Amino acid sequence: MGGDAAPEVVIEGLAVFCAERQAVDFLLHGDQARLDPLLEKHPEVVARCNVHHSDIFVRMEDKPAQALRKARGSSMWNAVQCVKSGQAHAAVSAGNTGALMAISIMSLRKMPSVHRPGMTALWPTMKGTSVVLDVGANLEADATQLVTFAIMGEAYARAVTGRAHPTVGLLNIGTEDSKGHGHLREAAQMLARDELGLSYYGFVEGDDISAGTVDVVVTDGFSGNVALKTAEGTARLVGSYLKEAFSGDTISKAGAVLASTGLKRLREKMNPSSVNGGVLLGLNGVVVKSHGGTDATGYATAVQLAANLAKSSYKDEVAAGLSRIAELSSQPVEEAK
Amino acid sequence: MGGDAAPEVVIEGLAVFCAERQAVDFLLHGDQARLDPLLEKHPEVVARCNVHHSDIFVRMEDKPAQALRKARGSSMWNAVQCVKSGQAHAAVSAGNTGALMAISIMSLRKMPSVHRPGMTALWPTMKGTSVVLDVGANLEADATQLVTFAIMGEAYARAVTGRAHPTVGLLNIGTEDSKGHGHLREAAQMLARDELGLSYYGFVEGDDISAGTVDVVVTDGFSGNVALKTAEGTARLVGSYLKEAFSGDTISKAGAVLASTGLKRLREKMNPSSVNGGVLLGLNGVVVKSHGGTDATGYATAVQLAANLAKSSYKDEVAAGLSRIAELSSQPVEEAK
Numbered sequence: 001m002g003g004d005a006a007p008e009v010v011i012e013g014l015a016v017f018c019a020e021r022q023a024v025d026f027l028l029h030g031d032q033a034r035l036d037p038l039l040e041k042h043p044e045v046v047a048r049c050n051v052h053h054s055d056i057f058v059r060m061e062d063k064p065a066q067a068l069r070k071a072r073g074s075s076m077w078n079a080v081q082c083v084k085s086g087q088a089h090a091a092v093s094a095g096n097t098g099a100l101m102a103i104s105i106m107s108l109r110k111m112p113s114v115h116r117p118g119m120t121a122l123w124p125t126m127k128g129t130s131v132v133l134d135v136g137a138n139l140e141a142d143a144t145q146l147v148t149f150a151i152m153g154e155a156y157a158r159a160v161t162g163r164a165h166p167t168v169g170l171l172n173i174g175t176e177d178s179k180g181h182g183h184l185r186e187a188a189q190m191l192a193r194d195e196l197g198l199s200y201y202g203f204v205e206g207d208d209i210s211a212g213t214v215d216v217v218v219t220d221g222f223s224g225n226v227a228l229k230t231a232e233g234t235a236r237l238v239g240s241y242l243k244e245a246f247s248g249d250t251i252s253k254a255g256a257v258l259a260s261t262g263l264k265r266l267r268e269k270m271n272p273s274s275v276n277g278g279v280l281l282g283l284n285g286v287v288v289k290s291h292g293g294t295d296a297t298g299y300a301t302a303v304q305l306a307a308n309l310a311k312s313s314y315k316d317e318v319a320a321g322l323s324r325i326a327e328l329s330s331q332p333v334e335e336a337k
Numbered sequence: 338m339g340g341d342a343a344p345e346v347v348i349e350g351l352a353v354f355c356a357e358r359q360a361v362d363f364l365l366h367g368d369q370a371r372l373d374p375l376l377e378k379h380p381e382v383v384a385r386c387n388v389h390h391s392d393i394f395v396r397m398e399d400k401p402a403q404a405l406r407k408a409r410g411s412s413m414w415n416a417v418q419c420v421k422s423g424q425a426h427a428a429v430s431a432g433n434t435g436a437l438m439a440i441s442i443m444s445l446r447k448m449p450s451v452h453r454p455g456m457t458a459l460w461p462t463m464k465g466t467s468v469v470l471d472v473g474a475n476l477e478a479d480a481t482q483l484v485t486f487a488i489m490g491e492a493y494a495r496a497v498t499g500r501a502h503p504t505v506g507l508l509n510i511g512t513e514d515s516k517g518h519g520h521l522r523e524a525a526q527m528l529a530r531d532e533l534g535l536s537y538y539g540f541v542e543g544d545d546i547s548a549g550t551v552d553v554v555v556t557d558g559f560s561g562n563v564a565l566k567t568a569e570g571t572a573r574l575v576g577s578y579l580k581e582a583f584s585g586d587t588i589s590k591a592g593a594v595l596a597s598t599g600l601k602r603l604r605e606k607m608n609p610s611s612v613n614g615g616v617l618l619g620l621n622g623v624v625v626k627s628h629g630g631t632d633a634t635g636y637a638t639a640v641q642l643a644a645n646l647a648k649s650s651y652k653d654e655v656a657a658g659l660s661r662i663a664e665l666s667s668q669p670v671e672e673a674k
Contacts, residue, residue, distance in 0.1 A: 245603035
């Protein structure tokens with residue numbers, strides 16, 4: 001449930017998903033009276049769906065603390081509880097991000113040796129799709145937290161992009177070893193150690209994200225959130241330039257008509273719904289946050305992400321990776337690579 | 338001098354500048370033997386130009402410390418010295434950024450009560466052009482440094498964008514008062530005080546930069562550099578999508594030909610040379626850093642920026658603003674707005 005256009009977009013999204021994919025069933029949490037008329041139009045969704053009625057809702061404008069107070073019994077709360085109890089393999093919500101994080105952390109708890117969960121974003125690049133984390137779950141991250149993000153992000157990238165050995169980079173403002181905050185340099189030394197088993201690339205800069213220089217870009221939540229929103233704003237600006245370019249004179253307009261196939265492809269590539277879905281990594285359970293303003297295709301993408309992640313071995317891989325950090329910390333650093 | 342295509346692009350840039358603007362003369366620092374043949378083609382530049390010969394150069398790959406050791410007598414050094422001595426009103430270089438900053442700080446010194454100079458970027462937005470600082474001169478900034486950046490950035494925006502009362506925002510990962518690092522909230526309280534005389538807007542997020550929500554976006558050098566390079570990378574990615582969109586089928590290609598006027602306008606808007614030129618604010622003298630890879634138009638833009646800034650009263654305004662911070666700090670905060 002949830003999101004700016006709920007519950008319509010959720011049902012439409014499930015319909016898109018069901019048309020393309022088999023073998024996933026849904027528990028739908030929300031107001032039965034509102035859901036039933038929407039479901040009537042989509043028998044293919046009804047066939048794979050049980051509705052869990054709830055008439056309590058976390059609103060988009062609720063603060064996490066407010067949301068937590070009234071959360072129990074809300075559709076968001078119930079969805080996360082089903083993951084906790086094992087009734088569901090993953091939860092998807094387009095609702096209030098802060099509330100979803102607070103409820104998920106409280107109910108599912110952090111994995112052993114994860115101090116801070118990290119929020120991921122999928123990022124379209126010159127080479128395909130990369131993972132960026134943390135994009136805003138935490139303001140800061142020390143060296144060990146950055147290494148934790150790297151391990152979780154690498155396992156996540158393997159689960160959702162299908163690459164066997166995703167490469168990992170640390171976001172910095174220069175690529176030389178001497179650049180950046182002390183904790184970044186410390187994290188870089190840890191990430192380079194063979195014992196962690198990562199394909200660590202080194203420092204990357206802001207323009208490397210869209211270039212696709214690495215598969216996983218690791219950073220603190222402040223910088224990650226600034227990067228993500230700056231990229232969204234830039235894409236929107238270029239989009240407005242583009243619109244203007246094709247609405248000037250009649251000949252330009254005619255060109256736009258002729259080039260409509262190309263422009264459609266461009267719009268598809270720039271459509272954020274193709275990369276919709278953020279995951280709070282480091283919890284005992286899969287919870288996917290869909291963008292609140294997404295469309296049906298975007299919602300289907302988020303559901304797909306949840307299904308891929310739930311089926312993958314990413315939790316075991318993360319657990320194994322985290323135990324290697326613990327070993328690292330107990331050994332002296334012999335040699336910085 | 339300096340930059341990836343020096344000295345050719347510098348001379349071409351001056352030619353572009355001279356064709357459009359009067360009343361600026363140039364001291365050209367570099368190797369006379371290399372400059373003379375280039376100048377021969379541009380009598381309009383020669384008429385407004387004195388060459389100061391130097392055959393020592395700071396290379397693009399020199400570290401600031403290396404550069405400083407051999408700097409004395411280099412073309413970059415000489416250009417900055419001319420600003421110091423008053424022979425020039427401003428210096429422009431497309432050379433090594435770190436070296437230019439180190440030489441400028443050492444030679445020109447910081448203005449009274451500036452602890453850290455801040456590097457600016459001009460940013461194309463939905464509404465025109467905004468100023469973002471710091472984009473990488475410092476890794477961190479405490480509350481007072483952020484307020485200093487705000488005062489310098491506001492005076493700078495007035496000088497270069499012509500807006501009488503530029504609005505100022507603080508970059509954060511949410512817009513509520515409670516969001517972000519403690520030093521951001523502290524800076525926000527100071528910026529809101531009437532005594533500073535700023536049009537303070539409040540917190541802004543990454544997507545507000547390109548939206549043009551405020552005229553001046555204030556942040557620390559790490560986040561500012563991440564934002565700037567992420568935006569460059571995103572624009573490059575969208576550019577590659579665009580190229581692909583128009584090179585698919587024959588009809589799309591024909592459309593691109595018809596729409597060439599619109600596409601040309603789009604390319605002009607996306608061309609970074611229209612916003613070329615970063616300034617290290619807070620020094621006793623104007624030094625403009627042109628992008629190393631810029632073209633002649635971009636170099637002319639940077640020269641224009643230097644001329645505008647040298648003619649403006651921005652230094653006096655900054656001095657007055659900084660003295661107001663000092664007063665603020667000596668008064669108790671009566672009320673947070």
